[in-house]
Amino acid sequence: MGTGLFGLVLVLLVAAIGVELFRQSFLSIQKFGFSFWRTDVWDPVAGQFGALPFIWGTLYSAILALAIATPIALGISVFISELAPNRVKPVLVFLTELLAAIPSIVYGLWGIFVLVPAVRWFETSIPQSMKALPFFAGPPFGLGMLAAALILAVMVIPFTSSVAREVLKSVPVAQREGAYALGATRFEAISAALYYARTGIVGAVLLGFGRALGETMAVTMVIGNSPKVSLSLFAPQHTMAAVIANEFSEASDPLYLNALIEIGLVLFVITLIVNSLSRLLIWSVVPAAESAA
Amino acid sequence: MTAGTRRRKFLSSIFVAFCAGSVLLALVPLALVLFFVVSQGIQSLNLNFFTHMPAPVGEAGGGMANSIVGSLILVSLGGLFAVPVGIMSGIYMSEYAGTRFASMVRFAADTLNGVPSIVVGVFVYGIAVLPFKQFSALAGGLALGIMMIPIIARTTEELLLLVPGTMREGALALGATHARAVFTVVLPSAAQGIITGIVLAVARIAGETAPLIFTSLNNGFFSTRLDQPISSLTVQVYNYASSPYQDWHRQAWAGALVLVMIVLTCSLLARFATRKLENLSSR
Numbered sequence: 420m421g422t423g424l425f426g427l428v429l430v431l432l433v434a435a436i437g438v439e440l441f442r443q444s445f446l447s448i449q450k451f452g453f454s455f456w457r458t459d460v461w462d463p464v465a466g467q468f469g470a471l472p473f474i475w476g477t478l479y480s481a482i483l484a485l486a487i488a489t490p491i492a493l494g495i496s497v498f499i500s501e502l503a504p505n506r507v508k509p510v511l512v513f514l515t516e517l518l519a520a521i522p523s524i525v526y527g528l529w530g531i532f533v534l535v536p537a538v539r540w541f542e543t544s545i546p547q548s549m550k551a552l553p554f555f556a557g558p559p560f561g562l563g564m565l566a567a568a569l570i571l572a573v574m575v576i577p578f579t580s581s582v583a584r585e586v587l588k589s590v591p592v593a594q595r596e597g598a599y600a601l602g603a604t605r606f607e608a609i610s611a612a613l614y615y616a617r618t619g620i621v622g623a624v625l626l627g628f629g630r631a632l633g634e635t636m637a638v639t640m641v642i643g644n645s646p647k648v649s650l651s652l653f654a655p656q657h658t659m660a661a662v663i664a665n666e667f668s669e670a671s672d673p674l675y676l677n678a679l680i681e682i683g684l685v686l687f688v689i690t691l692i693v694n695s696l697s698r699l700l701i702w703s704v705v706p707a708a709e710s711a712a
Numbered sequence: 713m714t715a716g717t718r719r720r721k722f723l724s725s726i727f728v729a730f731c732a733g734s735v736l737l738a739l740v741p742l743a744l745v746l747f748f749v750v751s752q753g754i755q756s757l758n759l760n761f762f763t764h765m766p767a768p769v770g771e772a773g774g775g776m777a778n779s780i781v782g783s784l785i786l787v788s789l790g791g792l793f794a795v796p797v798g799i800m801s802g803i804y805m806s807e808y809a810g811t812r813f814a815s816m817v818r819f820a821a822d823t824l825n826g827v828p829s830i831v832v833g834v835f836v837y838g839i840a841v842l843p844f845k846q847f848s849a850l851a852g853g854l855a856l857g858i859m860m861i862p863i864i865a866r867t868t869e870e871l872l873l874l875v876p877g878t879m880r881e882g883a884l885a886l887g888a889t890h891a892r893a894v895f896t897v898v899l900p901s902a903a904q905g906i907i908t909g910i911v912l913a914v915a916r917i918a919g920e921t922a923p924l925i926f927t928s929l930n931n932g933f934f935s936t937r938l939d940q941p942i943s944s945l946t947v948q949v950y951n952y953a954s955s956p957y958q959d960w961h962r963q964a965w966a967g968a969l970v971l972v973m974i975v976l977t978c979s980l981l982a983r984f985a986t987r988k989l990e991n992l993s994s995r
Contacts, residue, residue: 422807425800426817429861433820436827436835443838494734502731511735513983518742520979522919524946525968528953529745532752532961573741580738604724626826633828635922640953660830660922667834667926683834687827694826698819 436687444681446674455681461646461662463670468678470685472646476656477686480564480638481631483652484571488631489624491572492579493613496623499580500587501595501609512584519577527640530570535561535641538569542653556651562643565652570641571631579627582701586619587612589705622700629693633686635660659686746972753969756962761970765934766948772959776967778934782849782943785936786928787918789853794860795910801861802868802906807894809873818869825862832858833923841927849935849942852928856920860913867909871902908985915978919971921946945971 441448447455451468458469499511539561549555590612598608613620643655644665659682670676760775767774801817808814832855840851875898883893899906921944929941930951936942945967952964 422800422804423813425797426804426813426820428797429801429817429824429865430820432858432861433823433827435839436831439835439838440831443834443842491734491737494731495738498731498735502728514739514742516979517976518738520915520975521742521745522921522946522971522975524919524921524949524953525749525972526745528949528964528968529748531953533744533748573738576738604720606724606727607720609727629826633826633830635828635830636950640950660828663830663834664922664925667837668929680834680838683831687831690826690828690831691823694823695819698822 437684437691440680440684440687444677444684447677447681450674451678455678456685459646459648463666463672463675466672466674468675470659470678470682472648473657473659473662473682474685475648476564476642476646477632477658477660479656480567480571480642480658481628483564483568484575484631485624485628487568487572488575488579488627492576492623492627493583493620495576495580496583496587497609497613500584501612502605512581515577515580518573519581523574523634523636526570526574526637530566530637530641534570535566538563538566541565553650554652557649557653559653560643560655562641563651563653563655564642564649567638567642567656567658568652570637571634574634574637575627575631578630579623582623582626583620586616586623586701586704589619590616616704618700619704622697622704625693625697625700629690629697632693633660633690635664639664659683749965749968749972752962752965753967756966757969761963761966766932766963767959769957770959772962774963776943776945776948776963776970778931779943779945779948779967780970781934781936782928782931783918783945785849785938785942786852786856786924786944787914789849789938790856790860790917791910791914793854793857794864794913798861798864798909798913799868799906802865803872803894803899805865805869806872807890809869818866821862821865824858825866828922829859829920830922833925833927836923836927846939847927847929847941849928849938849940852924852942852944853938855923855927856917859920859923860917863913863916864906864909867912868902868906871905871909872898874905875902904985908982911978911985912982915975915982918974918978919946921950925950 459471542559639661645655646657764775836855883897931943949967952960
């Protein structure tokens, strides 16, 4: 049947994205090679392009966001699938879906005018003794890594929790009933179920990671957009997606544009790997056709 | 009760409390975002917002008529690109489920779904802006379309799998060809669900900004031309939010409120329709 042709379009589209990004970033790949990813000087005026600060900012913000979001997301999925009364379940599912439905730009707007001032207040009010730690060094801008990580965490929670819920649903009920029959507490029965579904749970967390890596608008509006490698949560930093969003339309010089597209290419490859891995893990627990997350 | 049992019960109740606490914790940002968007947005939201053009700096009021029309055009264009490819590949995945190529298509759909929206923007810039040296509504629509395809494809697949196999078999038994059975029996019975999938895709795509900032760009004037840059609600909110002017910030909040309402309406519509369909098939 001809429908396979349209399926082919889908497959080719993914391939075309990779090829096109590679083609368009050729100048930069040729000129800088691997040093592009090892140098931290980003100076468009001098024609010096090093992408280390962006890779750093992307990974750091995504990992921080994951550290905040994962326990909360798993807690939510356990609560909805195992603990909540049946009548409350659909309401909670709807509310968490709402969290995913709010557009990134709206999170960003809220971030600029509500979250960032709150973070600035927090940064000015922590005790001086804590300022000695590298994580809290630097002046309190409000805009910076902490605000970005918080907003990313909020945006990742619904994705991780909905997949984790589906994974938990695939654990046979008999298994939990068996645990209860042996006198297990709720915690023991549920942790057995979580352990049984561990591959899928890891997949759910990875899916959240992939989302966090590629998130653009909300992050670019609150992270401060400064290409510096820093451990400090208070420091304005930058991410791969944010630098593309910010500088793409002003990149007049071909090398500059190519450098930005190369960042896009690497972002594409990284998210591709993370997402594929997470799909494989999720699919090993939940049948593929059901897990349209 | 022995000390061990007491400890286990205690641990268990801490765990339950933690799970309930996470739900509450996640609802805090949701409530805060909705509260601020509504309370700030409602102040500048009036009829003028929908019918007037943006006001110059320093002048209060004005609206986003051009951006609202622009967003409608962009989303329609996206749908035009995505609906045929999405539905057809969805049919393929469900009809040939289990074959190697069907899993490949499914994998491609999920991969495409996970590609960061900014990367889709860069890709479309390379194929539809750079060659013509012209930002255009068409390029923006294409970017949105690429993001809609996997959503439509996967919902179509899912819903076609819900159609009872006996219906397909009945059609085949009456002598229909495979294609005819799919297009005249299976597809129509899932039609409502597929429309739901499209609405859902619109809900997800209407709020996208990143794929538009360098494909359809923005336009300060009223434009419906497809070969010219066009304004959109999201890019306009972004520009207003990053500006230093109070008046523009107010407009940004109003724009955000309109966006949230659009997205919410579409998601709610889609939700009720799917629930009805699922009830139908489980009967």
